[in-house]
Amino acid sequence: MAEFDAIVIGGGLVGAAIAYGLARAGIAAAIIDEGDIAFRASRGNFGLVWVQSKGLGAPHYQRWTRLSAEEWPALARELGERTGISVGLEQPGGLQLCLSGKELEKRHAMMKQMRREAGNFGFEYRMLDHTELAEILPGLGSSVAGASWTPYDGHANSLNLLHALHKGFIERGGAYLPNRTVTEASAAPHDFRLQLGGEMITAPKVVLAAGLGNAKLAPLFGLSAPVRPQRGQILVTERTHRIWSLPLGSLRQTQEGTIMLGSSEEDVGFDTAQKPEIMRNIARRAVLSFPWIAQLQIVRAWAALRVMPPDGLPIYDQSEEFPGAFTANCHSGVTLAGAHANAFAPMVAAGALDPVMAPFSAKRFDVPAQA
Amino acid sequence: MFRLRPEVPAATIVVEVEGRSLRVPEGASAAAAILLSGLASIRDTPVGGSPRAPFCMMGVCFDCLAEIDGVPNRQSCMVVARSGMRIRRQRGARNIDPAEAPGELPSFPIPESRSGGA
Amino acid sequence: MSVDFAIVGAGPAGMAAATLAAELGLDTLLLDEQGGPGGQIYRAIDRTHAEASNPSPLGADYLAGRSLVADFRASGANYRPATTVWHVDPDGALSVVSDGVSETITARRVLLATGAIERPLPLPGWTLPGVMTVGAAQILLKTADIVPDGRTVLAGQGPLLYLAAMQLARAGAPPAALLETTPHENYHAAARRLGSAWAGRRALAKGLGWQLALRRAGIPVRHDVRGLRALGRDRVERVVWDGGEIAVDYLLLHEGVIPNTQISLALQLTHDWDTAQLCWRPVVDEWGRTSLPNIAIAGDGAGIAGADAAILSGRMAALGLAAALGRIGEADRDRRARPIRAALALEQGFRPFLDSLYRPAPSVLAPPEDDTIVCRCEEVTAGQIRRGVRLGAPGPNQLKAFTRCGMGPCQGRVCGPIVSAVIAEARGIPIADVGTYRPRAPYKPVTVGALAGLGAAK
Numbered sequence: 001m002a003e004f005d006a007i008v009i010g011g012g013l014v015g016a017a018i019a020y021g022l023a024r025a026g027i028a029a030a031i032i033d034e035g036d037i038a039f040r041a042s043r044g045n046f047g048l049v050w051v052q053s054k055g056l057g058a059p060h061y062q063r064w065t066r067l068s069a070e071e072w073p074a075l076a077r078e079l080g081e082r083t084g085i086s087v088g089l090e091q092p093g094g095l096q097l098c099l100s101g102k103e104l105e106k107r108h109a110m111m112k113q114m115r116r117e118a119g120n121f122g123f124e125y126r127m128l129d130h131t132e133l134a135e136i137l138p139g140l141g142s143s144v145a146g147a148s149w150t151p152y153d154g155h156a157n158s159l160n161l162l163h164a165l166h167k168g169f170i171e172r173g174g175a176y177l178p179n180r181t182v183t184e185a186s187a188a189p190h191d192f193r194l195q196l197g198g199e200m201i202t203a204p205k206v207v208l209a210a211g212l213g214n215a216k217l218a219p220l221f222g223l224s225a226p227v228r229p230q231r232g233q234i235l236v237t238e239r240t241h242r243i244w245s246l247p248l249g250s251l252r253q254t255q256e257g258t259i260m261l262g263s264s265e266e267d268v269g270f271d272t273a274q275k276p277e278i279m280r281n282i283a284r285r286a287v288l289s290f291p292w293i294a295q296l297q298i299v300r301a302w303a304a305l306r307v308m309p310p311d312g313l314p315i316y317d318q319s320e321e322f323p324g325a326f327t328a329n330c331h332s333g334v335t336l337a338g339a340h341a342n343a344f345a346p347m348v349a350a351g352a353l354d355p356v357m358a359p360f361s362a363k364r365f366d367v368p369a370q371a
Numbered sequence: 372m373f374r375l376r377p378e379v380p381a382a383t384i385v386v387e388v389e390g391r392s393l394r395v396p397e398g399a400s401a402a403a404a405i406l407l408s409g410l411a412s413i414r415d416t417p418v419g420g421s422p423r424a425p426f427c428m429m430g431v432c433f434d435c436l437a438e439i440d441g442v443p444n445r446q447s448c449m450v451v452a453r454s455g456m457r458i459r460r461q462r463g464a465r466n467i468d469p470a471e472a473p474g475e476l477p478s479f480p481i482p483e484s485r486s487g488g489a
Numbered sequence: 490m491s492v493d494f495a496i497v498g499a500g501p502a503g504m505a506a507a508t509l510a511a512e513l514g515l516d517t518l519l520l521d522e523q524g525g526p527g528g529q530i531y532r533a534i535d536r537t538h539a540e541a542s543n544p545s546p547l548g549a550d551y552l553a554g555r556s557l558v559a560d561f562r563a564s565g566a567n568y569r570p571a572t573t574v575w576h577v578d579p580d581g582a583l584s585v586v587s588d589g590v591s592e593t594i595t596a597r598r599v600l601l602a603t604g605a606i607e608r609p610l611p612l613p614g615w616t617l618p619g620v621m622t623v624g625a626a627q628i629l630l631k632t633a634d635i636v637p638d639g640r641t642v643l644a645g646q647g648p649l650l651y652l653a654a655m656q657l658a659r660a661g662a663p664p665a666a667l668l669e670t671t672p673h674e675n676y677h678a679a680a681r682r683l684g685s686a687w688a689g690r691r692a693l694a695k696g697l698g699w700q701l702a703l704r705r706a707g708i709p710v711r712h713d714v715r716g717l718r719a720l721g722r723d724r725v726e727r728v729v730w731d732g733g734e735i736a737v738d739y740l741l742l743h744e745g746v747i748p749n750t751q752i753s754l755a756l757q758l759t760h761d762w763d764t765a766q767l768c769w770r771p772v773v774d775e776w777g778r779t780s781l782p783n784i785a786i787a788g789d790g791a792g793i794a795g796a797d798a799a800i801l802s803g804r805m806a807a808l809g810l811a812a813a814l815g816r817i818g819e820a821d822r823d824r825r826a827r828p829i830r831a832a833l834a835l836e837q838g839f840r841p842f843l844d845s846l847y848r849p850a851p852s853v854l855a856p857p858e859d860d861t862i863v864c865r866c867e868e869v870t871a872g873q874i875r876r877g878v879r880l881g882a883p884g885p886n887q888l889k890a891f892t893r894c895g896m897g898p899c900q901g902r903v904c905g906p907i908v909s910a911v912i913a914e915a916r917g918i919p920i921a922d923v924g925t926y927r928p929r930a931p932y933k934p935v936t937v938g939a940l941a942g943l944g945a946a947k
Contacts, residue, residue, distance in 0.1 A: 024503060036884020036924055043890050099481050141468025143481065163891045166880060176881040237937065238444050239417060239464035250484075256417075257464040261937070274930050276576050276584045276593065282941040292469045294476055294938030297444060299898055302929050365467035372628060372738070374638040375659050376546075381634055398536050399633035411724045412618040418868045420721050426617035428582060428625035429520065429529055429931070431606050431749075433866060433898035434616075444898075444934075448628075451524055456790075476938055477945035 004030045004175065006205040006348065009182060009217060012042035013158065013248045013333030014340060015209030016165035021345020023172035030175040031192070032182065034213075039170075039229070039272070041211055042162050042333055044304020046234060046262050047254070048247055049335050051152035051237060052094060052125065056110055059360040061313050064339055066121070069152050071338030076156070083218045084166040084169065087156050088255045090251040094153025095128070095137075096249035097144050097289050104145040111148050112313065139241065143288040147248075148166060149177075155247040158334045165337075177201075185220045190324040192221070207348055208327040211307045212270070222321030224362040227329050229305035232276050235286075237296040251286060258297065261286045274303045306331040316344065316360040318353050326353070373406040384454040401447035401458050402428060402435045413437045414446065414461035436461050492518045492567070494810055495583055495596035497574050499753070500528020501554070501600035502788025503797045504561040505803035511566035513811040518567040518594065520585060522933070526558050528604050529624065530796050533632040534558055546659035547631060548652070550796075559801065577601075577752055578928035581783040584930070584943065594821035597665040598783050598810050601753060602803060605733060605789035608768070608849065609903050610645060611856040614719030615742065615866055623743035625654045636662035639738030642728055644668040644717055647745040647847045648692070651699040658706050666701065666735055667710040668717065668728070670744070672850050679846035689839025715850070744849045749788045751902055753926040756784060762921035765844045766793055767854065768906065769925055775830065776809025777802060785810070796838035801829050854910035854920075863911060864904040866897020871911055878915040885909055885926045898934070901926040 008019040011033030015358050022029045034040075051069050055062030069091065076089040076198055099105040108127050115123040126149045133147055134140045177196070184195035190204040206221060208214050212224035239257035250263045263277045281299060287294045307329055314330035327350050330336055347353045375381060377443045384445035388408035402425040404409045405413050412422030414436055426437035437447040438459040443466075447458065494510050496503045499521035507519040527534040531554030545552060561568075563927065569587065575583035583594045607622045614620065623643060629635050636657060641664045643654055654664050681740075686693060704711065714732035716780025725740050747768035750760065759772045759780040770792040777785035787806040788799035805826060812822035869892050873932070882888040885895065885908045895901035895906060901908075905926050913920040931940075 009821075033881075037927070043886070063898065076547045099484065103484055139471075152527045159890045159893075166891075174791075178881050178883045178887075235937070235940075238934070240467045241464050242467060243467070273579070274576065275938075276578075276930070280940055280943040283937045284479055284482050285484070286937055287476065288481060290469065290641065291476070292467060293470060294936060295442075295467065296465070296937050297934035298931055298937055298940060299934050300896065300900070300929070301931060325749075373635045375635060376634045378661070379634045396633045396635070396877040398533065401634060403633040404628055406629065416866075419870065421616065422618050423616065424624065424724070425621065427607060427622050427903075428628040429606070429897065431902050436898070449522065451796075454697070477942045478943065479945045484653055 001233065002030070002199070002201045003152030004028050004038065004203040007201060008209055009344060010208070010210035010213065011166070011176065012209070012211055012212070013162055013165070013321070013337060014328050014330065015207070016169060017333070017337045017340035018207055018209055018328060018348065019174055019347045020165045020169045020172070021341040022349055023126050024062045024348045027349055028070065028173065030177055030203070031169065032172055032180050032196060033129050033178040034180040034181060038303050039270070040210055041307050041331070044232070044234070044302055045158050045334055046252070046260060047155050047158040047334055049089065049091060049154040049156055049250065050249070050332070051095060051335070052092065052114070052150040053147060054332070054335070056113060056115070058313050059119070059121070059361070060190065060356070062114065062118060062123070063121055063283070063333060064314070066152060067270050067343060068336045068339035069154070071342040072312040075338050075341050079164040079168055083148065083164045083167040085160050085167060087161045087164055089153070089154060089156040089206070093149060093151040094247045094249060095133070095147040096233055097147045098289055099143050099145065099285060101145050103225060104275040107148045123341065130309065136282050137290070139290050139292045141288050153247060155252050156334060157158070161334065161337060165366045166251045176292060183218060185217070187322040187325060189322055192322070198241055205348060206326070208325070212305060214327060214329055218327055221300050221325035222319035223317055223325060223327045224365070225315055225327050225329050226365060227307050227309050227315070228364065229270050230331070231268050231271065231303055232262065233264045233282060233303045234262040234301060235279060235298045237293070238301040241295065248347040251289065260291070264321065270305065272303050272305060274301060279304060310365060313363050314360055316353060316357050317362050324351070372409040375407070384452065385456070386452050386456040388458045388460060389460060395452050396441070399452050400428070401437060401439055401450040401452050401456065404452050404458055405435070405437065405447060415463070417463060438462070490592065491595045492516045493597050493814060494518070494600065495520065495581070495594055495598075495724040496600045496602055497583070498528060498602035498604055498788070498790070499523070499568070499570070500530060500604045500788060500799065500802035501557060501567050502604070502790070502799035503528070503600070504557050505800040506600055506602060506807045507566040508561045508564040509804045509807035510582055510810065511564040512740070513807065515807070515811055515814065518569065518596070519561070520569045520572045520583070522571065522573045524571045525563055526561060526568070526570070527554055529628065531552070531557065532628055536632070539756060546656050548656065551631075573933045574752070575932050575935045577756060578782070579756060579781050579784065586935045588941050589936065591935060591943045593944065597814065600777065600806050601784065601786045602788045603749045603752060603790045604799070604901065605793060606749045608744045608747045608853070609907055610742040610744045610853055611863055611907050612717045612719060613858055613861050614721065615726065616862050617719055617721050617725040618723065619718050619721070619725035619738060620740045620742065623741045626741050627653050627656065628655060630660055634659050634662055637739040638844065639734060640665045641739040641741060642666050642668060642716065642737045643736060643743070644670065644728065645743035646671040647743055648696050648843070650743050650747070651696060651703065653741070653743070654703055654708060655699045658703070658708065663708055665737070667708060668714040668730060669712050670714050670717065670850060670853070671712065673713045673846050673848060675846050676714050677841055678848070682842040682845055685840070685842035688835060689842060692839060715861055725802055744853050745847055746793055746908065747788065748792060751900070751928050751932055753779070753790065754925055755784060755847055755930065755932065756781060757927070758784065760925070762919070763792065765815045765841065766794070767849060775805055777806035778809065783925060794837055794840060796834055801833045801836065804829050805833070854906065855914045856900050856907070856911070863907045864894040864897065866899050867893045869894040874908060875915045876910045876914055884912060884924050889926065895926050900932075902927050
């Protein structure tokens with residue numbers, strides 16, 4: 001029976017970032033992770049560190065996202081120095097293209113609301129029309145009506161991030177236990193015993209970061225994590241020379257030179273099959289945005305399942321019934337890596353979430369929707 | 372270097388490999404033309420800059436990527452050589468010209484933006 | 490477009506299936522990415538001009554493909570060459586692209602007949618220009634009548650090694666040497682399968698004939714060759730092995746063939762690790778049916794058994810579908826299947842002997858030296874994979890995320906088997922437990938424009 005100071009269930013971007021933060025704080029932590037074939041949202045994401053559309057109607061989420069974006073450079077630098085892996089962070093600001101006047105209007109209204117809700121915290125944005133955009137985006141398609149821009153957005157290499165977090169975790173003494181699932185758990189305040197098939201591990205703290213697996217695990221620890229899968233598909237083109245210096249929301253160019261095309265949302269349960277019609281729609285929006293993209297070959301594509309809470313906002317919680325149990329759930333594991341490593345992990349280390357996290361609790365689903 | 376079997380009276384066409392004209396049998400692939408030309412390698416790998424030449428000739432290994440008639444990243448073993456074809460070394464990442472018109476595209480409606488809370 | 494029966498791959502299995510299916514009244518479509526029929530074994534069979542005065546160096550077995558093609562052409566089956574399948578839906582819809590235009594074809598049943606690929610032989614220096622597969626040299630001979638100019642050495646094992654050496658010799662480019670890697674232990678194992686050897690006595694005799702012919706031609710053969718490596722700066726210049734070396738201009742490799750499982754794995758069909766053939770193969774019944782009701786597989790893509798067996802299994806697939814769709818009764822199907830089954834049993838009867846004689850040495854599956862490149866596309870070495878395993882990556886897909894191994898243009902076609910073997914060895918578990926990559930669409934690159942145009946009015 002192995003004892004740890006903290007057990008993190010889930011080795012994806014959320015679990016790895018939290019575990020890294022804990023290990024960095026000197027806490028003897030273990031990550032429990034599944035095997036090679038698992039849903040693993042972390043292997044399928046787009047790589048955006050995206051701020052401008054996060055938290056409409058939920059200022060606490062807007063602020064949490066901004067905090068994460070501000071923590072990101074320090075995290076990236078630290079990971080680079082400690083592990084030698086560059087996570088390729090660039091935060092030049094971001095543009096979200098709109099392909100019709102209607103889309104542009106809707107986007108503008110959204111930006112205005114974000115600023116209103118930000119209050120004194122502030123929210124800087126600009127709306128650009130086609131002409132202004134065409135000056136900075138070569139070969140812009142005539143269908144593009146305009147775009148929203150904020151200085152906060154960026155992108156990174158999410159696979160390198162996962163690799164670096166794992167490496168950093170292990171190098172700080174963390175124990176990585178893959179190919180295991182929690183078959184049984186017994187919870188008591190500050191005393192958690194997890195059965196992993198034939199072995200048992202215990203700790204006074206446990207963090208549920210198992211993505212879609214959290215839904216079933218949470219009740220065992222006096223928590224609730226009603227997350228559901230939402231499928232997204234992504235296309236990747238051959239490498240080209242550097243064309244864009246900014247991420248464009250649904251399009252971005254990686255440091256290797258490949259161009260990633262998204263985005264899509266489908267409610268299809270736990271199905272990671274690709275659908276040519278959706279791939280076609282992604283390709284169409286890309287071609288309408290930049291006709292020259294039509295010539296590029298798509299060399300890779302996939303479908304993955306986002307971890308989606310009912311209202312799209314993250315669920316962060318601590319168990320009242322079993323103090324010491326925490327959970328983190330979100331669909332933006334890249335964007336929120338800064339917050340997870342540098343803000344959430346210290347809260348777990350200290351034993352309790354800050355009061356500022358209260359709006360993220362799953363208790364919000366218990367009350368009837370406000371009119 | 373590869374060479375034509377002298378016993379075979381093959382119909383040939385003329386193609387260019389790295390600017391040099393040469394005769395290749397009709398029906399031969401662009402990769403075959405590369406091998407006939409005596410070029411030691413057709414590309415350098417994007418990661419390490421290592422020289423590569425055709426390896427499997429059946430479209431599996433993607434080592435034969437070359438620029439053919441101005442379009443890079445084409446599996447030369449899967450492209451049949453045509454008269455006047457220009458075959459060149461693959462030079463790193465593709466150099467696409469955003470200003471260049473891509474040609475006729477079928478028209479289609481604008482799909483919904485589904486980026487939601489991305 | 491909508492058909493009863495869509496077949497992917499115009500090799501012997503695909504052509505035989507299409508021919509019989511069309512004859513039985515099924516609306517049949519055969520698709521293939523090459524410009525002409527034949528798959529790889531009968532590649533470019535259309536252009537071969539062999540007359541008595543100028544016999545083809547490729548041999549009679551190759552020319553036998555002509556009648557297969559003739560029957561196919563006469564059958565009434567539809568044929569779309571130069572058409573690449575980039576996605577197969579589990580319910581039987583194909584997304585294809587041809588000449589930059591993509592379209593959807595729906596079929597009541599899809600038969601995958603994509604055959605086999607060369608087993609990768611990851612020796613140090615195998616990425617050097619001038620190192621190719623034996624199959625590549627045969628394809629160049631078939632498609633363009635060209636041969637290597639300079640010292641050519643063949644290394645590896647299996648019937649194809651001898652066949653190709655004969656073909657090159659007859660074509661005026663005799664190899665300078667054959668380096669046969671059959672471990673001497675294999676002879677003992679093969680000797681225990683004499684019953685199987687007897688089942689394939691004709692093929693065995695043919696193989697022995699090739700070996701004799703090579704000896705008569707003065708081509709030196711080294712046996713039980715170990716520790717192969719290719720050396721050179723910008724191209725291969727020397728081949729070295731334990732106890733020998735030779736200067737070369739071309740090194741041709743062959744360690745047998747393995748099923749092409751790119752599409753079957755993408756569809757997440759049930760696969761088994763075949764411990765006799767040391768490869769992954771999709772699980773099929775005698776009608777080629779898989780774990781998905783609308784997808785069937787015939788030919789070497791379901792397990793290596795050779796061209797003649799591929800023809801027979803293609804016919805079984807056609808019979809199975811014809812009965813399933815009510816074109817023929819089950820009694821009729823079984824009557825027709827009887828002789829095919831018997832012939833197949835004979836063909837398959839020879840496999841245990843071949844598989845044990847030509848079983849690859851462990852170093853062919855998992856290269857021992859850390860410097861050896863495993864993923865050719867992304868230049869990931871065996872050592873990097875072993876490090877990834879030590880970091881906890883449990884399998885090929887997580888390893889792909891850590892090292893980029895398998896993320897290059899070949900989508901893991903070449904490195905897949907090697908990666909699984911290296912991980913298995915590093916973790917001390919059987920390859921069967923390690924698993925494979927999960928390939929995804931597009932199976933071959935397709936342009937953003939072709940994809941955008943899918944289903945659009947012209």
